[in-house]
Amino acid sequence: MKITLNVNATPHDLELDPRTSLLDALRDHLDLTGSKKGCDHGQCGACTVLVNGRRINSCLALAVMHEGDEITTIEGVGTPDHLSPLQKAFIRHDGYQCGYCTPGQIMSATGMLNEVAEGWPSNVTADLEGDTDLTREELSERMSGNLCRCSAYPGIVAAIFDAAEEDRPGADQKSIEEKRVAAE
Amino acid sequence: MTEHLKMDKVQPRMLDETGQGAITVPMDRPEGRLKVAGQATYAAEYKAENMAYGVLVRATITKGQVTSIDEGSVTSLPGVLGVFATGKMPRSPAQGTAGAAPIQPEGRVDYFGQPIAVIVAESFEQARHAASNLKIAYEAETAETDPETASEIDVPDGQLLDQGDIEAAMSDAAFTVDATYTTPPHNSAAMEPHASLAEWHGDNLVLHGAYQMLKFNREELADSLGIDPEKVRIHSPYVGGGFGGKLGISQEAIAAAVAARELKRPVRVVMARQQVFEMTMRRTESRQRVRLAADKDGKITGLAHEDRVSNLPEEGFSEPTAVASHFLYGGENRFFRQEVARIHRTTAGSVRAPGEAIGQLALECAMDELAEKTGIDPVQLRIQNIPEKHPESGLPFSSNSLAQCLTDGAERFGWSERKGVGKRREGEWFVGMGVASAARTNILMESRARVTLNPDGTALVETDMTDIGTGTYAILGQIAAEMLGLPTEKVTVELGDTNLPGASGSGGSWGAASAGSSVFLGAKAIRSKIAKSLGCAPEELRLKDGIATGANNRRPLAELMSGPISEEGHIEPGTTMEEFAQSGFGAHFCEVGVNAVTGEVRVRRMLAVFAAGRILNEKTARSQGHGGMIWGIGSALTEAIEHDPRDGRIVNHDFAEYHMPVHLDVPDLDVMFVEELDDHSNPLQSKGIGELGLSGAGAAVANAIYNACGVRVRDYPATPDKIFPHLPE
Ligand code: FES
Numbered sequence: 001m002k003i004t005l006n007v008n009a010t011p012h013d014l015e016l017d018p019r020t021s022l023l024d025a026l027r028d029h030l031d032l033t034g035s036k037k038g039c040d041h042g043q044c045g046a047c048t049v050l051v052n053g054r055r056i057n058s059c060l061a062l063a064v065m066h067e068g069d070e071i072t073t074i075e076g077v078g079t080p081d082h083l084s085p086l087q088k089a090f091i092r093h094d095g096y097q098c099g100y101c102t103p104g105q106i107m108s109a110t111g112m113l114n115e116v117a118e119g120w121p122s123n124v125t126a127d128l129e130g131d132t133d134l135t136r137e138e139l140s141e142r143m144s145g146n147l148c149r150c151s152a153y154p155g156i157v158a159a160i161f162d163a164a165e166e167d168r169p170g171a172d173q174k175s176i177e178e179k180r181v182a183a184e
Numbered sequence: 185m186t187e188h189l190k191m192d193k194v195q196p197r198m199l200d201e202t203g204q205g206a207i208t209v210p211m212d213r214p215e216g217r218l219k220v221a222g223q224a225t226y227a228a229e230y231k232a233e234n235m236a237y238g239v240l241v242r243a244t245i246t247k248g249q250v251t252s253i254d255e256g257s258v259t260s261l262p263g264v265l266g267v268f269a270t271g272k273m274p275r276s277p278a279q280g281t282a283g284a285a286p287i288q289p290e291g292r293v294d295y296f297g298q299p300i301a302v303i304v305a306e307s308f309e310q311a312r313h314a315a316s317n318l319k320i321a322y323e324a325e326t327a328e329t330d331p332e333t334a335s336e337i338d339v340p341d342g343q344l345l346d347q348g349d350i351e352a353a354m355s356d357a358a359f360t361v362d363a364t365y366t367t368p369p370h371n372s373a374a375m376e377p378h379a380s381l382a383e384w385h386g387d388n389l390v391l392h393g394a395y396q397m398l399k400f401n402r403e404e405l406a407d408s409l410g411i412d413p414e415k416v417r418i419h420s421p422y423v424g425g426g427f428g429g430k431l432g433i434s435q436e437a438i439a440a441a442v443a444a445r446e447l448k449r450p451v452r453v454v455m456a457r458q459q460v461f462e463m464t465m466r467r468t469e470s471r472q473r474v475r476l477a478a479d480k481d482g483k484i485t486g487l488a489h490e491d492r493v494s495n496l497p498e499e500g501f502s503e504p505t506a507v508a509s510h511f512l513y514g515g516e517n518r519f520f521r522q523e524v525a526r527i528h529r530t531t532a533g534s535v536r537a538p539g540e541a542i543g544q545l546a547l548e549c550a551m552d553e554l555a556e557k558t559g560i561d562p563v564q565l566r567i568q569n570i571p572e573k574h575p576e577s578g579l580p581f582s583s584n585s586l587a588q589c590l591t592d593g594a595e596r597f598g599w600s601e602r603k604g605v606g607k608r609r610e611g612e613w614f615v616g617m618g619v620a621s622a623a624r625t626n627i628l629m630e631s632r633a634r635v636t637l638n639p640d641g642t643a644l645v646e647t648d649m650t651d652i653g654t655g656t657y658a659i660l661g662q663i664a665a666e667m668l669g670l671p672t673e674k675v676t677v678e679l680g681d682t683n684l685p686g687a688s689g690s691g692g693s694w695g696a697a698s699a700g701s702s703v704f705l706g707a708k709a710i711r712s713k714i715a716k717s718l719g720c721a722p723e724e725l726r727l728k729d730g731i732a733t734g735a736n737n738r739r740p741l742a743e744l745m746s747g748p749i750s751e752e753g754h755i756e757p758g759t760t761m762e763e764f765a766q767s768g769f770g771a772h773f774c775e776v777g778v779n780a781v782t783g784e785v786r787v788r789r790m791l792a793v794f795a796a797g798r799i800l801n802e803k804t805a806r807s808q809g810h811g812g813m814i815w816g817i818g819s820a821l822t823e824a825i826e827h828d829p830r831d832g833r834i835v836n837h838d839f840a841e842y843h844m845p846v847h848l849d850v851p852d853l854d855v856m857f858v859e860e861l862d863d864h865s866n867p868l869q870s871k872g873i874g875e876l877g878l879s880g881a882g883a884a885v886a887n888a889i890y891n892a893c894g895v896r897v898r899d900y901p902a903t904p905d906k907i908f909p910h911l912p913e
């Protein structure tokens with residue numbers, strides 16, 4: 001089938017087997033191998049990408065379902081020379097070991113922070129009507145679909161908190177930087 | 185030139201003298217930018233011109249013989265290029281450090297899910313579809329799959345020990361424990377599935393693979409194909425986790441290589457997650473009987489650790505379950521015996537900390553039971569039973585800071601706040617604390633690396649060592665930088681290519697010590713050359729930030745070098761490994777809540793204190809510690825492979841059913857390192873850390889459960905169904 005996928009703001013014309021998952025389209029047909037395949041069954045989160053700003057497991061989607069959607073992969077978040085604050089925080093906090101789950105963790109965290117900002121409740125949110133605070137429990141609950149067998153969870157959590165603070169509207173960037181330097 | 189060292193005697197503490205400040209510091213991983221940007225390239229991400237895709241086809245019987253493969257059932261399907269590798273397909277992956285082909289059974293089936301062939305097609309979708317259509321006929325035989333009722337049992341001599349009189353010690357003791365513990369099988373479950381891309385250039389094979397020990401893997405692959413190892417090159421610069429699961433060459437590599445040779449085009453084979461579970465190594469299940477005899481003061485007089493594990497017929501590996509029980513605690517009367525049931529379940533092999541990981545689940549729980557009986561605090565009981573020297577061989581320890589780990593940890597964790605069994609209740613939660621010792625044998629392996637210093641003050645480290653997430657890129661760069669007096673960003677590290685000098689590989693927690701020592705030696709040889717040009721003795725030479733100082737002389741490196749200096753370092757284990765008992769030690773402290781309504785356990789906080797010699801990078805070492813502790817949580821609470829009792833197949837062969845810890849299972853973790861240098865281990869004075877963090881960790885969780893609610897779970901994992909019926913009212 002001929003389809004056009006919009007990935008990281010670039011349209012790509014593709015001729016695909018209708019059985020091709022979005023993940024395989026990215027990895028095998030567009031050479032965007034930053035999205036990882038850990039299970040191909042929606043059970044690990046390594047393949048997480050954003051579709052129209054929402055996080056999904058790209059292994060559970062057929063590529064042909066996403067014609068016309070805005071797809072963002074890790075390659076669209078930052079490059080080795082121009083990393084996003086979250087990517088930098090993962091390095092600082094050693095929020096990885098082998099690095100295989102890492103793009104998925106970062107994509108998932110990006111989507112998750114938007115969900116919190118928009119007030120979406122989670123399974124551990126006490127008050128479904130009120131604002132959602134990014135507590136440790138909220139963060140862990142919301143990231144539990146992203147497995148890390150190296151078990152870098154402590155570093156991942158620290159990195160997400162760190163980047164979230166930097167990202168907060170009105171955050172005092174100077175004091176954040178000072179704190180960071182002091183910590184190191 | 186090669187600088188060679190056989191570790192026969194204590195080496196000077198050179199890294200204390202160099203003064204660059206590159207070692208031990210918590211440096212960020214140099215490859216981190218690539219990893220977080222999705223630019224680090226793992227095996228399945230290489231592409232080759234005209235590449236075809238292979239999918240493995242597997243047995244649907246447990247035991248028997250393949251009588252026919254109906255290739256016609258798939259060859260007419262779109263895109264299918266053929267069915268390959270039936271003759272060369274290995275039964276199992278090679279065991280770690282085998283260095284020779286695994287068994288290639290030519291159609292004999294020994295477990296459900298064993299690979300039979302690879303189907304290759306123009307696309308992955310076509311190959312996958314064809315694989316589900318291939319008709320295979322078998323002559324099936326009945327198979328034994330239950331280790332408890334197996335008729336064939338081996339008793340390995342190497343695991344037998346009978347010292348003193350354990351029976352007399354038990355009957356004379358003031359206090360005894362005689363308890364049986366069971367642990368289920370585990371899978372390494374690295375997030376990256378096994379993957380290989382095979383490309384032939386004439387007679388030469390290049391394999392992009394996901395492997396831990398390239399020097400050995402090359403021999404294994406060549407032997408499996410019947411070719412000269414010189415003709416094989418394996419490339420694994422990034423490996424998405426190993427944990428023992430990628431120690432030996434596995435089926436996808438051999439299948440890809442055979443198919444590519446026959447098709448004369450590159451072939452990539454990637455395992456599906458279910459295949460990883462069913463046909464790579466599992467950790468054996470175990471039944472362990474631990475007996476402890478103690479006098480009235482709680483001094484251990486007898487210790488016995490017997491176990492039954494399993495493996496396929498003809499597999500040489502058996503889980504060294506009791507390995508650390510031989511030296512963690514004293515007692516003159518000792519007895520050890522292992523039984524290996526020969527059954528038809530997926531191959532048993534090394535999964536992170538083989539032996540210690542499950543042996544300490546039993547021993548450290550038994551110690552908790554002994555503490556309870558004697559009324560002695562569990563921390564104190566352990567400290568007072570630490571032996572002066574190895575209680576069997578009589579060898580001195582190269583270093584043993586277990587007592588300090590326990591003492592410092594108790595202090596930091598607030599152990600004195602621990603209440604009696606079932607005495608702390610917070611709402612619907614019983615809360616308790618547990619402790620366990622950790623020990624993981626320390627090993628040095630032969631390893632080589634080339635170090636090159638350039639006149640512009642940059643350096644290059646090259647070795648076929650791997651980084652499976654352990655921090656190799658970081659620490660090898662730090663060692664070279666420290667020795668050559670360069671800022672770490674001036675050192676580049678090239679890994680994961682068998683064209684480079686052969687290293688120890690990543691496994692057995694020996695990688696950092698072994699590969700690190702080879703880099704140390706290469707850099708040391710370069711120092712000697714610089715000293716010579718400067719006109720000073722090597723001991724006098726100071727190298728810092730690209731400046732050489734010595735014999736009242738001070739010159740930038742560039743002035744002392746006419747061109748790059750390249751030296752190979754070569755380390756070999758020597759007599760210090762025979763003359764000293766070597767192990768890393770540690771202590772785990774854990775606080776859990778047990779839900780009084782559901783029996784669910786939540787780990788609330790955890791601390792580990794490690795003594796692992798010189799720490800080479802505090803950041804990556806800490807992450808290794810975290811990883812081990814979290815594996816400990818998994819082994820204590822959730823992880824278990826379930827075999828179908830009818831045919832031995834693994835029924836929970838994916839991440840939805842095999843429960844590894846996720847974010848919400850993991851609380852804040854604290855890691856502390858005690859200051860220690862081990863002069864007998866290697867010239868870096870370091871010890872392995874990758875598996876130490878797991879050893880004992882799960883027992884601390886189980887012991888905390890007992891302290892919280894009085895339920896002693898001896899059948900791991902401690903799922904709610906094993907706790908709930910026994911909770912106090
Ligand atoms: S690969 Fe998509 S969730 Fe695991």
Ligand code: FES
Pocket residue numbers: 095096097098099100101102147148149150151152375424425653
């Ligand atoms: S960093 Fe290895 S799986 Fe997460």
